[in-house]
Amino acid sequence: MKASKVVLFDTYIPEKDFLYYSIPDEFISLVDIGKAVIVPLKKSKKLGYIWDIVEIEDPKFEVYPILSVLENIPPISKSLITLVNWISNYYSNSLYKTANYIFPSGVELEIDRYLKAKDVAVDMSKKQEKVFLALVESEIEEKKLKKELKISENIIKSLLKKGAIEERFEIKLKEKKPRKHVYLSEKKGDSWGSFLIERKILDLMQKPLLLFVEAREERWKIYHEIMKHIYQKGKSVLFVFPTIKSLIQFGDFLSQYVPFSIYFYHSFLTEAQAYSVFKTTNTEQSVVLSTSKGLFLPFKDLGLIIVDQEENEFYNMREKEPRYDTVVVALKRAQLEGIPIVLGSSSPSIASFYRAINYKDLELYRKPLLNRPQITVVDLRREKTHDILDFYSLRKTEENLKNKKKVFILLNRLGYSPYVQCQDCGYIFMCPHCKSSLVYHLEERIMKCHYCGFEMLPPERCPVCEGYSFIQSGIGTEKLYRYIVNTYRWAKVLRVDSEIELQDETLIHEADIIVGTRLIEPWLDDNGIGLLIIYNLDNFLHIPDFASPEKTFNMMKRIVGMYKGKEIIIRTYNPSHYVVKALKINSFGDFLNRELSNRKSLNYPPFSKIHQILLEDIDEREILEEGGRIVEEIRSNFVTLDVLGPAPYFPYFIRDKYRYQIIIKDKEGLIDGAFLRGICEKSKAPFSNLRFIINIDMEEILT
Structure with a gap:
């Protein structure tokens, strides 16, 4: 029997990525891989795509027929299906979730049900007989019948079961129509532009x-x-x-x-x-x-x-x-x-x-870039500071403001203070659900966890020593913004971060000083800009990830490539770092040689492939036990692989769950996602709450 393998749209069936459906004779000429179809599922009708057409010789289950082949929904090409299959296999993803990632969500089914009496004689109750007689002369739509006779679905089901009436479905596809065409550019040129390229x-x-x-x-x-x-x-x-x-x-x-x-x-x-x-x-x-x-x-x-x-x-x-x-x-x-x-x-x-x-x-x-901005490195270990900003940055800011040039300050920290600490015993207030420091927000007078959203009022007493003196340590965008406002009272200062919704982009163009997180990056091509201050490059450079030097270097080079100002000030406590030196002299080669040398010594990409198994559980002991079994199983199958862990994954406790990771350095390409998933499922104990996530071919690893 020829059957179609159908991936359902927006209908998840546990343990199954697809279902099989037979192909009725009337659809033989219409059916093809990638076509959208309507299929039955229990008592409902579902939309899906034909993922493959196969032969089933002796089915061990009932194979229901396809109800309709939809010609007005775009089909998916065989090359796109091959791509989705490859993503599912290579990255160890669910085929259902991968396929549904690409399916259109702007369509829905409208199913009309029609009922009609059959030429039979069966025993019926008075209510059933009333319905039967109404359906003798003509077919009636179900909703209309229920409204006119005020009957329930149970009566219809009873008549269907007795064979007194029959049902017919009309399935229509409803496409949602967009009210605004924001997906289409409003302007276009009169003709093709032309630029000289090699x-x-x-x-x-x-x-x-x-x-x-x-x-x-x-x-x-x-x-x-x-x-x-x-x-x-x-x-x-x-x-x-x-x-x-x-x-x-x-x-x-x-x-x-x-x-x-x-x-x-x-x-x-x-x-x-x-x-x-x-x-x-x-x-x-x-x-x-x-x-x-x-x-x-x-x-x-x-x-x-x-x-x-x-x-x-x-x-x-x-x-x-x-x-x-x-x-x-x-x-x-x-x-x-x-x-x-x-x-x-x-x-x-x-x-x-x-x-x-x-x-x-x-x-x-x-x-290469011909006209690059001057890059000035401020050594925060030696530079005299004026409270929050150093004297050089303050002087350059004032110069640019006098020359009617904008100043951008990039700081990768939210809130007023990244942590609140007891001055007497040193206790730092942490989120009880994430074991991360609570960030103090002065405007709201609240302390927040930026991982799970937990909030608490500022403390009156220290829970450890009963002290009542606290330090609001560190600098966030809110504190820096207030400092700049107080320092340059005559200037228009704007704060841009994820906690402030930018209502109108014209505010960026009207402001004199913009303080913000990486959200300000797209506006660094402003023609009116004169100065960019990277408040502390170390906040980017020293994240516990082997790829943080590469990410920091690339971010800065991306900024330089679009920047219209004359100078960029990099503030750092580590001016001798190879990333800072390479940025200073604009040398991609110097950065690349040092980074490749570091990675080769530690067997990181591109000298190996890095795979990660992330383990999450409310029970830390269970993670360590089952994680240990996974590591032993991998090592027993591949003795040459470098397998590390299970070790804490940053942040290691979040939303009341512990997080650990197993790192596999695969220099010869021996392992694939299917093997790792099989090992994890095999090692998982019955009734375990452990959740594992497999990440294949990682370019970054937080430690």
Whole structure:
């Protein structure tokens, strides 16, 4: 028997990623892999996609037939199905969750049920007879019947069971219509723009191209010319960006130089808007600017993928299933589609640059930044400080304000003070659910945990020594903002962080000084900027993660590539750090050589693949016992592997659960996700509360 393997939309069945359905004769010519269908599930009707068509010789279960094949929903190409299968297998994700990640959410089923009497004679109650007689002459819609005769579903079920009546379903697909077309650019150019680029860039695109161009605007111009070359051949183009803000900024640039509207695809769209883009890409030639999810759009004729800021850590999707690395998936889709791909960056990831230099599976084009800002390093160990800011930063801030230039101050700490400490005994107030310090917020007069949201009023007494004198230690954006306001009373000061909603972007342009977290990064291309102060680079550099030097260096190079001001001040307690020195002299090579040397000595990527098993449980002892069994099982199967742990994972206690990790350094590529999942499930004790998360091929590890 020929049957279809169907992945249901938005209907999770424990332990099953798909179900089998038979193919009725009337659908034989319509059915194909990737088609949307309606299938029965118990007493309901569900929407799904045909994932495969197989032969079942002797089914051990009842195989129900497909009810309808939907022609008006975009089908999913076989290459896209192959991609989803690969992501599910390689990264050890659920196939159901991976497939549903790409399915359109802007559609829903409308099912009308019609009832009609059969030509039979059976025993009936008075109420049943009343319904039967009403259905003798003509078929009646169920809702209308219930309303007119005021009957319950039980009476209908009884008549169906007795065979007195029959039912028929009309299944309609309702598409949600967007009220606003915010997914489409409002403006477009009158004709194609044109920028001069080297011809060899197009020639290099026979292989995946690593476009190492430090100046952001110069990189954008190259994107435009590559896109124009492909689009004029009748092909669609996909741009991928790490953040919505960077996507919109590029959209503003690109829409001036193309004679058509551009599509946007990101998480801020409504279901109806997202579905409109999903459907359009399957029917029209289009240019789409998207976040990572755009890699799963069902393009009819995709001709090019461009991934900007390929080094950005936001591309590492590990928060929830499906877990994957955006850049790796983009390369895989380009390979499956047989199309060119460009990875653009102002400072490439070590993984990509190493591949381009050593394995030659990426072509490399490099163009350095010609006009770079002055970078001044302030040694906080020696520099005289004036309370919160050093004298040099204060003097330069005042100079820029007098010259009508904006000043941005970047600080990666929220709140007023990162922790509150008893002055008598040194006790630090911690979240009881996360074992992390509570952050004090002066404006709200509250102490908060930024992991679980726990809140408490500021203490009156120390729970350890009964003292009543407390220090609000450290600097957060709120404290820095208040200091700047008091220091420059005549200036317009704005604070930008995740706890303040920016109602209007014009406030950025009107402000004289902007204090904020990394959320200010997209606005550092402002033409009116004169100075950027990195308040403490050590907050980025010394995060317990082997990749923190790379992330910090790449963040700074990204900023330099878009920055329009004359000077950047880096404040640090470690001015001799190789990242700081490389930034000072603008040397990617110096940074790369030192970082590769460090990683080689510790067997970190790109010299091995790092896999992580994250273990979560309310019982710490259970984690250690079962984690120990997993480690022993892995070591017994692969004696050459370097297996570490289980060890605490930062933060190791969050939302009343302990978190530990097992790290596997796989130099020879011996292990895959399926093997690790099998080991974890095998080692898990019956009735255990342990939850494990498998992360394959990690580029960062918190310790």
